[in-house]
Structures are given as C-alpha cells and as structure tokens.
Amino acid sequence: MLRVEEACELLLHRAPPRRVERVPLEDALGLVLAEDVHAPEPLPAFARSGMDGYAVRSADTLGATREQPVVLRPVGVIPAGHPREAELAPGTAVAIMTGGAVPPGADAVIRLEEVRVTPEGVLVFRPVPPMENVAPVGEDVREGELILEAGHLIRPQEINLLAALGILEVPVFARPRVGILSTGDELVPAHQTPGPGQIRNSNSPGVAALVRAAGGVPIVLGVARDVTEVIAGMLREAAGCDLILTTGGVSVGRFDVVREALTILGAEQLFWRVSIKPGTPVCASVLEGRLVIGLSGNPAAAITDFDLLVRPLLDHLLGRRRLGLRAAEGVLDQPVLKTAGVTRYLRARAYNGPDGEIRLDTSMAQRAGVLSSMSHANAYAVVPAHAGPLPAGARVRALLLDDADVFVPPPRGDV
Known part of the structure; x- marks a missing residue:
C-alpha cells in the first residue's frame, strides 16, 4: 500500500501542464x-515632495542660520496633482504639499515646521541640502526594472x-478547473428531504468548497447512479476540466464501480488504496491525459483524502512554492490507545500551550462516518502505521489547516 508521500509523487508526476x-x-x-x-x-514618474513644506533652490539657503535667516519670496502653492510649469526663480519659494511635483529650478523641500512665514517672506533658518525631502524620478522603481x-x-x-x-x-x-462527480444511488440533492435509505449529497457542495478554498474552480458534474455504464458515460462527457474528482464507489463493495468504469474507458490506473485512515480506498487514474481521483464516499474521509492528496496537486498547478498543508510538531493531549496498519490522520484542534508548543486535542469523534467533528478540527495529528499505543504528551507530526491560528515554534527534532 502506498504512503501518502508516494501517492502525491505519482500525482505530481502525471499532473497536467500548468495553464497560463x-x-x-x-x-x-x-x-x-x-x-x-x-x-x-519609473516610479515616481516625476520628482515629488515627501513633505508639506516649501520647494526651494538649495543654493539660495546657503549660510542661513537662526540668527541670520535667509528670506525667500513666496510665489504660490503646488497641491498634489497640480504641477507648476514655470521655473522657480532664484530667491523665491513655493509652498508644496506632500506628493506634489517639485517645480523646475527647485531641488529641495524644507518642512513647513522649519520655516516661518512673515510679511517679509519665508524665513529659512538653516542651509537645505540638495534633494532634501525630494523623491527623484525612479527612486522607487526604475523604468525597465x-x-x-x-x-x-x-x-x-x-x-x-x-x-x-x-x-x-x-x-x-490559471486556476485549475476541477470536475466533481458524486456517485451513489442513495444520494438526493441537499435541498431535498431524503426518503427511506437515502442521504443528502453533501460531498458535491463540500468538495466544491474545498476546491474553491484551495484556489481552484469547481465544476459540479452531478450525481451518477451506481451503474458502471452511467459513471463511464458521465466521465466521458466531462469537458473543460483539468482534472476530475469523484466521491464514493471506490471501495470493495458490489456497487463500488468507479474503478470498473475507468477500466472500461481505457484509463491507466496509478494507484488504489493509500495508507490513510480515514480514506484508505482512494484511487487515481489517467483518462485521456487527465487525472481522475476517486475519493472516499464518506464525507469526512473524502475531506481527508482531499487535504492530503488533492490539495498538494492544486498547489502545484497554481505554481505555489509550498505544496499541501503546513507541517509542524505537536504534543498529544490524549493518548492513542490503538495501533493501526495504516497511517492515521486524527482530527485535532491545534492550539498553543502555555509553553508555546503546539498542543493537539484529539478528543473529538474519529470515525470515518462522523462528519460533525470535522467542524471542530483545524489540524491532523499524524500517527504512523504500526505506531502505538502512544501516551498523552507524545510528540507527533501535525498538519495544520489554513484556519489553524497557531504559532509554529522551531522544530525540536524529527517526528
């Protein structure tokens, strides 16, 4: 049975080309x-003032002191967005607002707080260096940079x-276009009251939301009955998708016929069954150059399959550097009493303890058929195959969902 890392490697190797x-x-x-x-x-495209003040010729301010200020004649105001075309004459100063275009002839701006305006003129009490409070053309970004x-x-x-x-x-x-096909005779639309033995189709809107949250564009293809030819026909007719996700019909039951439908269509199977609990009977095939990933029909297991296998694939197609969920080290709040032959991904609530370490509360229900506990989880606590029992306080790998608002301290070691 493949490990998650091996299954992800296969999917990435056979991923469709990124669209631009x-x-x-x-x-x-x-x-x-x-x-x-x-x-x-260039940015800025013109020399602009970085302050409210007066645009001046720096040479006019040479020798200015508190005792013997230089007096400049005021010649107007330059608001932002209203440049002055006339050159600033020697011995004059023009009021200028932050962001205003420094006029021809001026090469500095002195702050408003540093001058005194009197009937005689604008008093400057110190020499103003060239380019003081002036952002030159291209200071931020040069043309062609x-x-x-x-x-x-x-x-x-x-x-x-x-x-x-x-x-x-x-x-x-481009955002990947992801077709979503739910399978199952028992499914009815979410707005419909289920009859005896029926359940609402929560996977279509749920998986569509996962795709959208991951950056993709969901394309809901509908619901197929548990009939090989029906599923094959709907897969054959799915157009405009970069990849297709199915839910249900991938286990070993008599009516689990998704893999059979793919075989009829001549698809190449990449894998079936991955070391994931919940969500072991996940499969992947290549159909006419397009990946088809069969997720578990149990909603909680389908979410887990998506987070571990589909999310890294979408990240890759979107050109992101990090593929999949953030990984960290966490400390179990509760013991893990059982050992499993596959890697368990326990639903967990991650939070920072008093010491800053990530704590993992796994007290919620963990069964594949229980959906409500997914709403209380913001992480997975990863328990490797054949590991356990594990005591409370054991360190394990944690996979953090996007809404896990926790500080990730530096790792203490491999987990």
Missing part, C-alpha cells in the same frame, strides 16, 4: 505570476505596486 492566462489585476489576488514583470515606467519574478504570489501589496505602474493585466498560472 492573463487576468485583470482585480482578479489576480492569490494567484502566482507565470512570467517576470518589468516596470513600463524587474519588479516581480515568475513564481511570486500576488498579494494586496503586489496589486498596489502593479496598479501604481499602470499594469492592469498580469500573466498568472
């Missing part, structure tokens, strides 16, 4: 640049920088 597209800047948040970006213009490299995550900070340079479209790794 140009998107409007307002849609680029959270995406990764696919190409280098160079500045089309490499500002962001391929592989850079676009955050609000990058949006601000790109907009300041007038870059309104950026080349990014």
